[in-house]
Amino acid sequence: MMITLDLLSLLQAGFIQRAFMISIIIAVLSSVLSIFIVLKKMSLIGDGLAHTAFGGLALGYYLNINALWTAAVTVILSSLGITKAMRSTKVAGDAAIAVFMQLGLAGGIVLISVSRGFGINLESLLFGSVLLVNFDQIIAALITSAITLGIIFLFFKEMVYVIFDETQARAAGIKTWFFDYLISVLAGIVVIVAIPIMGVLLISALLVLPALTSIQLSKSFRQTVILSPIIGLITVISGMFMSIIIDAAPGGTIVLAGLAILGTVFLLKRIQSFFEKSRKTSVN
Amino acid sequence: MEQVNPIVEIRDLSVRYPNGVLALEDINVDVNERDLIALIGPNGAGKSTLLKVILGLIKPTSGSVKLFGTQELSKNLKYVGYVPQSAQARDSNMPFSVYETIMLGRTPHAGLFHGFGAQDKQKVEEMLKLFGIYDLKDRKIGQLSGGQSQRVFLAKAVVGEPRLLLLDEPTSGVDTTSKSEFYNVIERLNKERGITVIISSHDIGVITKIVNRVLCINRTQFFCGENTDFSASIEIPKMYNHAVELMKHDDHP
Numbered sequence: 001m002m003i004t005l006d007l008l009s010l011l012q013a014g015f016i017q018r019a020f021m022i023s024i025i026i027a028v029l030s031s032v033l034s035i036f037i038v039l040k041k042m043s044l045i046g047d048g049l050a051h052t053a054f055g056g057l058a059l060g061y062y063l064n065i066n067a068l069w070t071a072a073v074t075v076i077l078s079s080l081g082i083t084k085a086m087r088s089t090k091v092a093g094d095a096a097i098a099v100f101m102q103l104g105l106a107g108g109i110v111l112i113s114v115s116r117g118f119g120i121n122l123e124s125l126l127f128g129s130v131l132l133v134n135f136d137q138i139i140a141a142l143i144t145s146a147i148t149l150g151i152i153f154l155f156f157k158e159m160v161y162v163i164f165d166e167t168q169a170r171a172a173g174i175k176t177w178f179f180d181y182l183i184s185v186l187a188g189i190v191v192i193v194a195i196p197i198m199g200v201l202l203i204s205a206l207l208v209l210p211a212l213t214s215i216q217l218s219k220s221f222r223q224t225v226i227l228s229p230i231i232g233l234i235t236v237i238s239g240m241f242m243s244i245i246i247d248a249a250p251g252g253t254i255v256l257a258g259l260a261i262l263g264t265v266f267l268l269k270r271i272q273s274f275f276e277k278s279r280k281t282s283v284n
Numbered sequence: 285m286e287q288v289n290p291i292v293e294i295r296d297l298s299v300r301y302p303n304g305v306l307a308l309e310d311i312n313v314d315v316n317e318r319d320l321i322a323l324i325g326p327n328g329a330g331k332s333t334l335l336k337v338i339l340g341l342i343k344p345t346s347g348s349v350k351l352f353g354t355q356e357l358s359k360n361l362k363y364v365g366y367v368p369q370s371a372q373a374r375d376s377n378m379p380f381s382v383y384e385t386i387m388l389g390r391t392p393h394a395g396l397f398h399g400f401g402a403q404d405k406q407k408v409e410e411m412l413k414l415f416g417i418y419d420l421k422d423r424k425i426g427q428l429s430g431g432q433s434q435r436v437f438l439a440k441a442v443v444g445e446p447r448l449l450l451l452d453e454p455t456s457g458v459d460t461t462s463k464s465e466f467y468n469v470i471e472r473l474n475k476e477r478g479i480t481v482i483i484s485s486h487d488i489g490v491i492t493k494i495v496n497r498v499l500c501i502n503r504t505q506f507f508c509g510e511n512t513d514f515s516a517s518i519e520i521p522k523m524y525n526h527a528v529e530l531m532k533h534d535d536h537p
Contacts, residue, residue: 039378161391168388219424220422222384
């Protein structure tokens with residue numbers, strides 16, 4: 001009873017409401033994009049970009065200018081750089097991501113070390129915090145999400161063709177190089193929008209888990225597109241509640257919620273196929 | 285679009301891969317409207333490479349390729365249907381239904397910033413019936429047999445109403461019954477719909493029964509002409525022997 005009352009009064013607090021609002025925006029945005037990222041086999045790009053975002057934030061703190069702007073510039077440039085390296089035949093794709101990741105993290109930690117004393121909360125930067133969200137960020141998240149989803153909507157069928165099969169898409173006259181860059185840049189935008197809640201270390205999970213889970217359950221692309229945001233929303237909202245109840249960093253609880261859903265889906269599918277098999281044997 | 289003859293024009297074509305390997309050398313071919321051409325040659329002869337050059341997926345090192353009268357290949361790709369080698373779902377969990385897979389073939393026709401319309405849906409329905417896969421339309425493509433998968437990808441290539449169809453080893457990994465059904469369909473597409481077809485294959489015996497022309501390559505061109513002038517008993521050994529000689533020559537420069 002006490003816990004329920006505490007939770008209710010907490011939910012009335014402005015900062016919690018803001019955290020929920022931005023989480024819902026992030027959930028929808030990232031789960032739609034995650035479909036393209038997972039099917040294009042670039043699940044690690046979120047990780048790479050998040051680490052460069054860390055470097056970008058640190059640079060902002062060091063220079064004492066708006067850190068989200070420096071992070072945005074760093075992430076967009078990195079997403080272009082990673083894509084260029086991945087498209088080149090000289091560098092393996094995962095190696096390209098690894099190099100950017102190391103540069104971001106190493107550069108970031110050195111800059112943060114030398115600018116200590118500016119009151120940077122490293123923990124909330126790395127793992128997210130419900131305390132960090134202000135109203136301007138919600139508006140910014142809303143606008144960037146609308147633009148990002150609008151771009152996906154405009155190029156939807158071309159993007160779908162590219163993730164279905166790049167060679168066949170090229171043979172159909174689609175400029176696949178453009179969509180390689182576009183998907184990376186959109187991933188970068190999601191990373192920047194999601195930093196305050198998810199933190200840089202756990203952001204990439206939201207760019208993978210909703211799609212991965214919905215693909216397990218879908219028989220068609222249409223179903224995947226409908227299911228992914230639903231799973232994303234359930235993940236983020238349950239993770240936020242958990243974060244408030246046990247007073248843990250939301251990045252961690254959200255990712256654990258997403259993994260729990262994925263695990264449950266895998267388990268249910270196993271049980272289902274087990275029963276189907278035993279039914280077939282009993283019929284025979 | 286206007287009538288162009290020949291619809292594919294390949295002149296002195298050579299392709300060298302970035303690793304230095306010469307994949308094709310001195311290829312000269314004209315493909316005319318309504319041709320049904322067998323592209324034959326041993327493994328690694330450059331058959332796939334040649335088809336990819338026509339699609340602009342691989343750039344020639346020297347020589348030229350014209351598609352429907354122009355060297356700007358990308359301009360006319362929407363009139364070309366392509367089924368790549370071992371066309372099937374990348375993995376069994378790919379979340380695409382048969383219907384959605386075939387619909388992808390309408391992408392160049394729907395136009396940028398437009399969704400698929402009633403006409404696109406009608407074409408897909410027509411293909412589902414034509415290829416006898418209507419019952420499979422809601423099936424996930426990763427759960428199809430080799431023969432079913434092959435029909436789906438052919439339907440995806442034909443749904444865009446191509447004037448030229450490029451099929452890369454379409455019958456590999458398919459059982460004999462499905463193979464002969466498949467060749468029947470190809471023959472009908474060529475005769476009834478007037479689609480020009482280039483089909484690369486190993487089944488020399490079967491394929492030369494349906495085609496009107498044969499193009500025989502093994503890095504270089506060995507034979508290009510009417511099916512009636514083609515004799516497998518002469519050309520094929522010639523092609524293989526030459527390959528062996530070249531290999532020996534490469535060993536001892």
